[in-house]
Amino acid sequence: MLNRGFSRWIIAAPMVLLAIATIYPLLFTLNVSQKTRQEYVLDRFGLTDTVGLDNFQAAWQGSGLGTYAVNSTIVTVGAVAALLVLGSMAGFAFSQLTFRGSNFMFLIVLSALLIPFQVIMVPFFRVLGTTGLLDTHLGLILAYTAQFLPFTVYLMTSYYSRIPHEIVEAARVDGSTTLGVYARLMLPLGRPALLSVGILNALFCWNDVLISLLVMQSQDNRTLMVGVTALRGQYSDNIPLFAAGVILAALPMLIIYLIFQKQITEGVTAGSTKG
Template identity: 75%
Template structure:
């Protein structure tokens, strides 16, 4: 019993420290956003004297965060929809269909997971420029799709591999085509995985700075994370306003984590087991 209690403390203490290290920056940012510029200059670590959302409102109204948020929502929604469509189709093909080169194609997808974006950044930029998709929402959607599609295919293939082949064979005996099996069998059964993968991809797209900064070159097409990053230089003498912009960008992500914790965990661990 004593050993068991000691073991729990050994695990609990590092986890508590990790939780504090994660929560403290968010609390600090919230506290700074509630301060006036004068309060921050006098003592940045003290508690705010008055709780006010003036800095958040100013960041939203005077810094174009509303337009940046619209761009982020549009690009994230389009990217996630395209990723789920292509990823679920490819996952169905790799897990349930038999065709020449299936294993090699899947290995290519797995290999693409290991290639960092920085390696292909220059040729990627040149190709987008040649097809006139730089500084367009479509270009950024296609960029996110290409970057996160291997991850989506891997998780959907892992999930669909757990579906008994007898279900697919029974649907084919009933006269369903390959597309019919995908639409009537695989999509309904794959809803949990689609939800988990969709949430993860939404977080990836929403939090991205590098790809968006590379593709969206004009200010009016910036995504929210790039816009918030630009606030650091624009309002270097007004840190509370900058903290308000950071809160605007972080609140949707925090809300998604709070409401979809189980789905995110399922998505992260989806590829770790099979059968």
């Protein structure tokens, strides 16, 4: 009994430390965002004496975060929609349909997961420049779709592989076409995985800085995270204002993750085992 309790502590202690290391920066940033500039200079790590929304209001109105948030919303919604449609179709094809070269094509998709964006950054930039998609919402949507599609296909293929082939064959016997099986059967059955992968991709797109900074070159087309990064230079002498901007940028995705964290976990782990 004693050994069992000790073993639990051995496992729990690192998890507690990891949780503290994750939560503390958020609490520290929130605390700094409540301070005045003078209060921060005099005491950076102490608890704030004031609580209010002045810094948040100043960061939102004085630095164009509202425009950046609209850009991020457009790009994130467009990219996630494309990823869910293409990823679910490919997952259905790789897991339930039999065609020549399917295994080889799936290996190519998996190999794309191993290629960091920095490796393809230069040819990627040239292709967007040649096609006239630089500094456009469509260009960034296509960039996110290409970057995160391998992960989406892998997750959806793993999930759909758990569905017995007999169900698909029964739908075909009833007269459903391949597209009908996908729309009427696979999409409803894949709802948990679609929800989880959609939220994960939304987090990836919303929090991205590198790809957005490369594609969106004009200030008016910046996404929210790029705009917040620019705040560090704009308000280098007013760190509380910068901290308020960071909180505003992270808040939407943080709320979504807290609401759907159970569904995300269930959707991701559902495809990890078969049977």
